[in-house]
């Protein structure tokens with residue numbers, strides 16, 4: 001059964017966002033020809049969108065299970081930083097009711113994808129039109145979300161219940177980029193969830209830091225944490 005619909009161009013973005021979905025042959029091609037040729041040429045033609053759709057959906061369901069035990073997603077104002085193409089947001093929307101998503105992303109694909117810590121935060125792999133059509137084509141109502149280009153738009157200002165950023169904030173680029181913004185749009189109850197390799201660092205920033213998941217063996221070696229209450233707010 002096909003669980004989600006993916007256009008080829010969207011599937012291409014997904015394998016840039018989620019490198020673990022590349023099959024071994026494509027991984028070899030990427031090694032042989034380099035990341036630039038891979039992301040600009042091979043990834044356009046040598047992928048199977050249907051298979052990526054299934055794998056991506058399963059992966060996002062798995063990610064959802066790492067957070068849903070600790071967080072109630074019903075009737076919440078959710079800020080999503082670096083959602084990628086939005087599979088997790090789609091699943092949360094399906095499995096909960098009356099939540100609204102403000103999604104903050106970048107609107108370009110870097111020429112040379114490096115994967116890793118990006119000091120200047122210039123690495124991005126998204127297209128905000130494709131993000132919107134992915135959500136709409138897969139059944140999310142237009143009145144459930146708003147998308148913001150983090151380089152161009154004024155970011156939403158409201159008190160969020162949940163801030164969500166998987167393998168984006170602090171995993172690829174510094175948490176400090178959003179620190180002051182988060183202080184403005186959160187209160188004592190806001191749950192901030194993200195992946196990091198330095199969980200202890202956040203004990204100096206938040207009163208509460210809980211580890212949700214520890215990933216030591218895969219490409220994503222890191223910890224997923226949920227934090228709340230800024231110490232100096």
Ligand SMILES: C[S@@+](CC[C@H](N)C(=O)[O-])C[C@H]1O[C@@H](n2cnc3c(N)ncnc32)[C@H](O)[C@@H]1O
Nearest residue numbers: 017082083084104105106124125126150166168
């Ligand atoms: C590795 S992908 C993860 C995507 C998604 N969260 C997931 O788990 O599949 C990282 C995402 O962060 C986005 N990104 C990079 N810098 C960003 C920034 N400053 N603000 C918001 N998103 C950013 C990239 O465009 C990319 O889609």
